[in-house]
Amino acid sequence: MNAVTTPSAAPAGRAAAGAPDRAVATPVPGTADLAVPAAPDLVAERGLTAAEVAERIAQGRTNATDAGLSRSVWQIVRANVFTRFNAILGALFVLILITGSFADGVFGIVLIVNSGIGIVQEYLAKRKLDRLALLHAPTIRVVRDGRTVEIPTADVVQDDLIELRTGDQVPADGRLTSASGLELNESNLTGESDSIPKAPGDEVRSGTSVVAGTGRFTAAAVGADAYANRIAAEARRFTRTRSEIQDSVNRLLKYITWVIVIALPLQIWSQYRAIGDQGWREVVIRSTGGLVGLVPEGLVLLTSVAFLLAAVQLTRQQVLVQELPAVEGLARVDVVCLDKTGTLTVGDIVFEDLLPLDVYDEQDLREALGALADDANANGTLKAVADAIPAPQDWERRHTVAFNSARKWSAATFAGARGTWVMGAPDVLVRGHEDGAEEIRHRVGELAGTGRRVLLLANTDQALHGQDLPGGIVPRALVVLSEQVRPDAKETLDFFAAQGVAIKIISGDNPTTVAAIARRVGLEVGPEGAVDARTIGSTPEELRDIVERTTVFGRVSPEQKRALVNALKMNGHVAAMTGDGVNDALALKDADIGVAMNNGAQATKAVAQLVLLDGRFSHLPSVLAEGRRVIGNVERVANLFVAKNVMSLIAIVSAAVAALPFPFLPRHLTLVSAVTIGIPSFFLALGPNKRRYLPGFLRRVLRFAVPAGVIAGLVVLVSYLVAKKEPALLAWEAAGGCKGPAAELASAKQICWHPSTAATVALLITFFWILVVLARPLRAWKAGLVFGLIGVTVLVFLVPAGRDFFDFAFTPALLWQSLLVGAAGAVAIEVVYRTTPGMKAATS
Known part of the structure; x- marks a missing residue:
C-alpha cells in the first residue's frame, strides 16, 4: 500500500491554554541535523500548475511511501514453512510415503497444519492493520493553478503549496510562507503537549497537527525524506518478538537434531539387523517410528494453537x-x-471548578465564563469550559482577541455594561495588581501541584483595542481545569x-x-x-x-x-x-x-x-492473564511431549543393544500421542492458569520429563521382552512364522504382533498416569476428559476395525501382564512427581 505515514491528530484538549508550568515553545529534540531546505520561490497565490505536478510525479518527488506495516506475504510464508521442525518431519514423511504405508504417515498432517496456522494468523493481522490504515488515510488541502483542492496526503508533491487549518495533520516538511494565529501540536515528535506558535519563515514538520489558526507552507521534504517517515523507516525494520517458549522449543529441536543425526544410523543398522529379512520397507517403517517419536511435533503445534486462540480471544476484547x-x-x-x-489520562482537559476571588456573584461569574467560551474559534481550553457551562442568551459579543501561546490569554468585549472579560495565565494577568497578588499565586501554586491547570478570570470596563491587553483588569476567579483521568x-x-x-x-x-x-x-x-x-x-x-x-x-x-x-x-x-x-x-x-x-x-x-x-490501557491485564495462561499451560503439557521423546530414545537404544525390532510402528506412537498427549494437551492449554511467570521454562520441563521418559522407556522394554518370552510366540518364530513383510502375514500370524501390542498397552497406562499427574488439580472437566480418552482407547482395542488398523493382537494373560507393567510405571511416575522440586506448584 502506498500511503504516507502520518499520525492521527492529537485531541485539541491536549493543547491547553495558559498553564503556568508549561514551556511556551521548544525545538524538536535531536533534529538539529535535519534542517529543512528552503523551498523554491513559488507564486504564493498560484501554487504548482498541473504540468509541474505531473513532472514531479514522473520524477518520483511525491509524498507516497512504501509504508508496509509488517512483513510481506512471502516473508510470512518463508518464516513459517522453512523451519528445523518442518525439515525433520518432512524428510521422515517422504520416507514413509515412499514405502507406501500411508497409515503410518498421519504425523505429516501436523507439519501442514502447524505451518498453516502461523501463516494465516500473521496474514490476517497484516490485513486487518492495513485495512485500518486505509480507513484512516488523511487528506490535505493544496493550492494548484490558483485553486484550493483537497487531495490524499500521499498525492502531495515536492514544492506543493499546502494550506493548513485547525485539525489538519502536517503531511510534509517545509517553511511557512504565511500564518495567522497558527499553532502546532508537536507531541507526536517531542512528547511535549503544549501547542507551539508558528510565524512565517518557521519550519513545520510532518507528524505534527494544527490546533489553532491557519497557514501555508511549501513542501520541501516529502515522502521518505520527511522527518516522520525517516523515523518510521527505521522503526519498520522487522524484528520478531522473543518467546521463551519458542526459544526453548527451538533449542530442544536443535539438540534433538543432533540426537537424530546420531540415532539415525544406529536405528537403521539395528532394524536392518533385526528385521532386514522382511524387506527394506519394514526397515524404513520401523526406523521412522523411532525417529518420529524423537520429534516433539505436537509441542510446536500446540504452542502455535495456544498463541492463536489467545490472539483470537484478545481480538474480541479490542x-x-x-x-x-x-x-x-x-x-x-x-x-x-x-x-x-x-x-x-484520556488526553482531553475538562472544566473542574470555578473559585471566586472576591464578593462577585458566582452565578454572574459562570455566565461571564460561559459567554467567553461561546466562541466559534475556541481553543481546547475554551471548548472544555463550553462543555461544562452553557452560554447565556443575552450576552452580545462585540470584539474578540483569540488565545495565543505567546501572550497566554484570550478576551472578549460584550455590549452594554458587561465590559471586557479576560481569561489567561495568572502570572500574566496579575501583573500590576499587587493587592492580593501573592495570595493568588499561592493558591495557583497549590492547585498546580496537584496536577490541575489554573487560569485566571478577570474583567475590566475598558474595551479591547487591537491585540493589546486592556488596562484596569480586576481578578475575579480562578478557573480550575484538569486532564481527564481514565x-x-x-x-x-x-x-x-x-x-x-x-x-x-x-x-x-x-x-x-x-x-x-x-x-x-x-x-x-x-x-x-x-x-x-x-x-x-x-x-x-x-x-x-x-x-x-x-x-x-x-x-x-x-x-x-x-x-x-x-x-x-x-x-x-x-x-x-x-x-x-x-x-x-x-x-x-x-x-x-x-x-x-x-x-x-x-x-x-x-x-x-x-x-x-x-x-483502552485497561486491556493490558487481560493480555497479561492470557499470556500467563499460555505459558503455564504450555509448560504443563510440554512435559508430556518431552517425556515421549525421551521414551523413544530409550527404546531406540534398547532395541539396538538387544538386537530387537523397534517396539512400535509409527501408527502405534500416533495413537499414544493422540490420546495421552495431543488431544488432552489441546484442552489443557485452554484451561485457566493464573500462575505467575517464572524464568527457566526448559529447565523445569526437563527436570520432570527426562526421568518420566526414562521410566516410560523401561516400561516399553520390559513389556516387550515379557511378551517375546510367550511360549506360543517362541514356537511360531522358531518355525519362521514371523518372517516376511507385515502386509503379507496371514491372519493366523497375528501372534507376531503380541510384543508390540503389549508394549503399546503398558506405555498407554504409564502415559495416562503422566497425564493425570500433569492435569492436577483434577477438576470435573479434566476428569471427564481423561476418562473419555481412556474409553476411546479401550474401544480401539475392542473394535475389530481398530485392532486391524493398528495391528493389535493379544491374549488375556498378555493383557494382564502389560497392565501390571504399566501400573508399575505409573507408581514410579507418581514418585518422580512428588519428589521433583516445583512440580506441585506448577500444576496447582
Missing part, C-alpha cells in the same frame, strides 16, 4: 495481536513504561502493582504535573520519584542507575525514551512500552513488548506487537 509470541511476552514483563496522555487507570495500575510489575511514567510534559496525576491514580511517587529528563543523561549506560529508583520522568526527548527502555533491558528487566506518537516509535521497537494505541501514528502501530483498537 486487542490486535500482530505477533503471536507477544501474548506470552507481556506475561514475562516486569516493567511497563507508559506516557501520561492516552494511558493515565476511570480505569487506577484499577489497571493496582493490578500491575499486585502482580509485581513496576510502572515507569515517561512523558514529555512537566514532571511535577505528571507526578501529581500519577499520585491521583494511586502511584507512589516520593520526593525524588520524579525527575526532569533534561537534567539526566541520554545514553542507556548513563541512565541505568536512575531508571531503577525513579518512577516519573518528565520533559523526555524521543531519544531518551529509547535510551530509558534500553537501560531497563540492560538491567535485566523485561520491558513493555506503550505509546501513540511518532516520538514513541523507536522506543516501542526496542522494548520487549510494544503496545500502540489505534488512534496513534501509523509508525507506532507498524512496530508494535499489540495494538489497542479502542485505545
Whole structure:
C-alpha cells in the first residue's frame, strides 16, 4: 500500500491554554541535523500548475511511501514453512510415503497444519492493520493553478503549496510562507503537549497537527525524506518478538537434531539387523517410528494453537495481536513504561471548578465564563469550559482577541455594561495588581501541584483595542481545569502493582504535573520519584542507575525514551512500552513488548506487537492473564511431549543393544500421542492458569520429563521382552512364522504382533498416569476428559476395525501382564512427581 505515514491528530484538549508550568515553545529534540531546505520561490497565490505536478510525479518527488506495516506475504510464508521442525518431519514423511504405508504417515498432517496456522494468523493481522490504515488515510488541502483542492496526503508533491487549518495533520516538511494565529501540536515528535506558535519563515514538520489558526507552507521534504517517515523507516525494520517458549522449543529441536543425526544410523543398522529379512520397507517403517517419536511435533503445534486462540480471544476484547509470541511476552514483563496522555489520562482537559476571588456573584461569574467560551474559534481550553457551562442568551459579543501561546490569554468585549472579560495565565494577568497578588499565586501554586491547570478570570470596563491587553483588569476567579483521568487507570495500575510489575511514567510534559496525576491514580511517587529528563543523561549506560529508583520522568526527548527502555533491558528487566506518537516509535521497537494505541501514528502501530483498537490501557491485564495462561499451560503439557521423546530414545537404544525390532510402528506412537498427549494437551492449554511467570521454562520441563521418559522407556522394554518370552510366540518364530513383510502375514500370524501390542498397552497406562499427574488439580472437566480418552482407547482395542488398523493382537494373560507393567510405571511416575522440586506448584 502506498500511503504516507502520518499520525492521527492529537485531541485539541491536549493543547491547553495558559498553564503556568508549561514551556511556551521548544525545538524538536535531536533534529538539529535535519534542517529543512528552503523551498523554491513559488507564486504564493498560484501554487504548482498541473504540468509541474505531473513532472514531479514522473520524477518520483511525491509524498507516497512504501509504508508496509509488517512483513510481506512471502516473508510470512518463508518464516513459517522453512523451519528445523518442518525439515525433520518432512524428510521422515517422504520416507514413509515412499514405502507406501500411508497409515503410518498421519504425523505429516501436523507439519501442514502447524505451518498453516502461523501463516494465516500473521496474514490476517497484516490485513486487518492495513485495512485500518486505509480507513484512516488523511487528506490535505493544496493550492494548484490558483485553486484550493483537497487531495490524499500521499498525492502531495515536492514544492506543493499546502494550506493548513485547525485539525489538519502536517503531511510534509517545509517553511511557512504565511500564518495567522497558527499553532502546532508537536507531541507526536517531542512528547511535549503544549501547542507551539508558528510565524512565517518557521519550519513545520510532518507528524505534527494544527490546533489553532491557519497557514501555508511549501513542501520541501516529502515522502521518505520527511522527518516522520525517516523515523518510521527505521522503526519498520522487522524484528520478531522473543518467546521463551519458542526459544526453548527451538533449542530442544536443535539438540534433538543432533540426537537424530546420531540415532539415525544406529536405528537403521539395528532394524536392518533385526528385521532386514522382511524387506527394506519394514526397515524404513520401523526406523521412522523411532525417529518420529524423537520429534516433539505436537509441542510446536500446540504452542502455535495456544498463541492463536489467545490472539483470537484478545481480538474480541479490542486487542490486535500482530505477533503471536507477544501474548506470552507481556506475561514475562516486569516493567511497563507508559506516557501520561492516552494511558493515565484520556488526553482531553475538562472544566473542574470555578473559585471566586472576591464578593462577585458566582452565578454572574459562570455566565461571564460561559459567554467567553461561546466562541466559534475556541481553543481546547475554551471548548472544555463550553462543555461544562452553557452560554447565556443575552450576552452580545462585540470584539474578540483569540488565545495565543505567546501572550497566554484570550478576551472578549460584550455590549452594554458587561465590559471586557479576560481569561489567561495568572502570572500574566496579575501583573500590576499587587493587592492580593501573592495570595493568588499561592493558591495557583497549590492547585498546580496537584496536577490541575489554573487560569485566571478577570474583567475590566475598558474595551479591547487591537491585540493589546486592556488596562484596569480586576481578578475575579480562578478557573480550575484538569486532564481527564481514565476511570480505569487506577484499577489497571493496582493490578500491575499486585502482580509485581513496576510502572515507569515517561512523558514529555512537566514532571511535577505528571507526578501529581500519577499520585491521583494511586502511584507512589516520593520526593525524588520524579525527575526532569533534561537534567539526566541520554545514553542507556548513563541512565541505568536512575531508571531503577525513579518512577516519573518528565520533559523526555524521543531519544531518551529509547535510551530509558534500553537501560531497563540492560538491567535485566523485561520491558513493555506503550505509546501513540511518532516520538514513541523507536522506543516501542526496542522494548520487549510494544503496545500502540489505534488512534496513534501509523509508525507506532507498524512496530508494535499489540495494538489497542479502542485505545483502552485497561486491556493490558487481560493480555497479561492470557499470556500467563499460555505459558503455564504450555509448560504443563510440554512435559508430556518431552517425556515421549525421551521414551523413544530409550527404546531406540534398547532395541539396538538387544538386537530387537523397534517396539512400535509409527501408527502405534500416533495413537499414544493422540490420546495421552495431543488431544488432552489441546484442552489443557485452554484451561485457566493464573500462575505467575517464572524464568527457566526448559529447565523445569526437563527436570520432570527426562526421568518420566526414562521410566516410560523401561516400561516399553520390559513389556516387550515379557511378551517375546510367550511360549506360543517362541514356537511360531522358531518355525519362521514371523518372517516376511507385515502386509503379507496371514491372519493366523497375528501372534507376531503380541510384543508390540503389549508394549503399546503398558506405555498407554504409564502415559495416562503422566497425564493425570500433569492435569492436577483434577477438576470435573479434566476428569471427564481423561476418562473419555481412556474409553476411546479401550474401544480401539475392542473394535475389530481398530485392532486391524493398528495391528493389535493379544491374549488375556498378555493383557494382564502389560497392565501390571504399566501400573508399575505409573507408581514410579507418581514418585518422580512428588519428589521433583516445583512440580506441585506448577500444576496447582
